[in-house]
Amino acid sequence: MRLVSYDDGRVGCLRGDRVIPLPARTMCDMIASWNAGELAVPADEEGIPLRDIRLRVPVADPSKIIAAPVNYRDHQAEMNVDATIGALGFFLKAPSSLLDPGGTIQLPYHDRRFDQEGELALVIGRTARRVAEQDALSYVFGYTGLLDITMRGGEDRSTRKSFDTFTPMGPVLVTADEFGDPDAVELRCWVAGDLRQKANTRDLIWGVPRLVSYASSVTTLYPGDVITTGTPAGVGPLSAGDTIRLELSGLGLELVVQVAADAATASPTSGHTRGPVPPQPRQGRQRP
Numbered sequence: 001m002r003l004v005s006y007d008d009g010r011v012g013c014l015r016g017d018r019v020i021p022l023p024a025r026t027m028c029d030m031i032a033s034w035n036a037g038e039l040a041v042p043a044d045e046e047g048i049p050l051r052d053i054r055l056r057v058p059v060a061d062p063s064k065i066i067a068a069p070v071n072y073r074d075h076q077a078e079m080n081v082d083a084t085i086g087a088l089g090f091f092l093k094a095p096s097s098l099l100d101p102g103g104t105i106q107l108p109y110h111d112r113r114f115d116q117e118g119e120l121a122l123v124i125g126r127t128a129r130r131v132a133e134q135d136a137l138s139y140v141f142g143y144t145g146l147l148d149i150t151m152r153g154g155e156d157r158s159t160r161k162s163f164d165t166f167t168p169m170g171p172v173l174v175t176a177d178e179f180g181d182p183d184a185v186e187l188r189c190w191v192a193g194d195l196r197q198k199a200n201t202r203d204l205i206w207g208v209p210r211l212v213s214y215a216s217s218v219t220t221l222y223p224g225d226v227i228t229t230g231t232p233a234g235v236g237p238l239s240a241g242d243t244i245r246l247e248l249s250g251l252g253l254e255l256v257v258q259v260a261a262d263a264a265t266a267s268p269t270s271g272h273t274r275g276p277v278p279p280q281p282r283q284g285r286q287r288p
Contacts, residue, residue: 001041002252003030003142003173006053009060014172014252018047027059027173028224031125031141034175035223055101058144058173059123062226065093065167066215067148069157071205071230078233085206085230090215093148093228094162101171104258105149107240108163109267113152114238117231118189118197118246120182121146122208123173128221136212139221142175143182145246145255146228147189149238155269168244168257169226179250182208186249187232192242197234204229240264 002014003022011030012019020042024030033039069091070076070084099105107114125141149166161167182201189197201207206214211227221227238244240261247254 001175001178003027003058003175004053004171005056005058005060005173007056009056012048012053013041014050015047017050019050019053020045020047026061027123028061031123031223034141035126055171057098057100057169058171059169059224059226060098062095062123062224063222064219064225065095065097066090066219066225066227067093067157067161068206068211068228068230072199072203072232073205074199074203074233075231075235078235089218090211091157091161093158093167097162097164097167099165099168099257101168101255102257103165103168104260105147105165105168105238105244106163107238107259107261107264109151110261110264112267115150115152115235116189116191116196116238116244117148117150117235118187119146119148119228119231120185120187120201120248121169121226121228122182122212124212124221124223124225124227125176126223128212128216131213131216133209133213136209136216137176137182139212139216140176140182140208141223142173143179143185143248143250144170144173145248145251146226147244147246147255147257148228148231150235153267153269168255170255171253172251174251182229186247188247189234190243190245191236191238196236197232199232199234201229203232 128139151160185201242259
């Protein structure tokens with residue numbers, strides 16, 4: 001199934017260009033009903049035209065967003081760092097940073113660099129603790145798109161990536177049975193009309209099964225939790241007025257957001273970072 005959250009957070013099944021309302025209050029309720037075998041999709045429901053609804057982030061209230069740093073070799077080279085996910089582990093993004101499809105990223109400072117990072121994300125379908133890698137995919141409910149917006153500098157990743165609006169997600173959540181192989185997904189990301197990122201998830205250092213297994217060895221994963229798999233090479237600076245488009249094969253709809261700096265100020269930590277960020281990642285060491 002291709003699922004969306006819309007309007008006040010209700011859930012629907014996307015059929016062509018129409019949304020069929022489902023009897024679930026939230027996406028987490030939808031996941032619970034799916035697991036219990038209690039969900040029935042009306043076969044004769046005409047649905048609502050997609051153009052007449054407001055798409056929302058697929059899962060509005062995950063208990064956590066787990067993110068993978070340096071999980072493509074080309075991004076490791078681009079960032080000029082030695083470590084990969086195997087040495088770094090994962091980091092957490094604040095759920096309050098989630099942004100609806102069609103929303104606007106608000107850059108908080110005018111004296112810091114902010115980059116786009118397009119990624120494949122997955123949503124956990126049932127409670128997982130210390131799951132084996134060979135069993136990990138059975139804990140995945142579905143897949144969606146995610147943009148990990150990043151401020152460059154010396155602060156911890158979770159600080160630099162958790163500003164409000166810094167995690168656009170969606171627009172569609174495709175159930176695992178329909179999505180297919182998560183290790184064969186084409187990813188493309190445009191900024192201001194320029195194609196910056198083009199990759200395939202077969203080039204991930206840690207694929208989805210290993211990510212889920214590892215994350216579950218550290219923390220209990222709950223239905224609705226989000227794991228995002230990392231970004232390939234091609235990250236670059238954002239400016240107010242930019243439009244970002246993320247396309248992932250298997251989703252069918254692009255994630256599109258705008259960039260603004262309506263209330264940007266000087267960074268309060270400017271004097272405590274490691275100095276100006278170079279114009280391109282290759283030109284200096286920085287945290288990805």
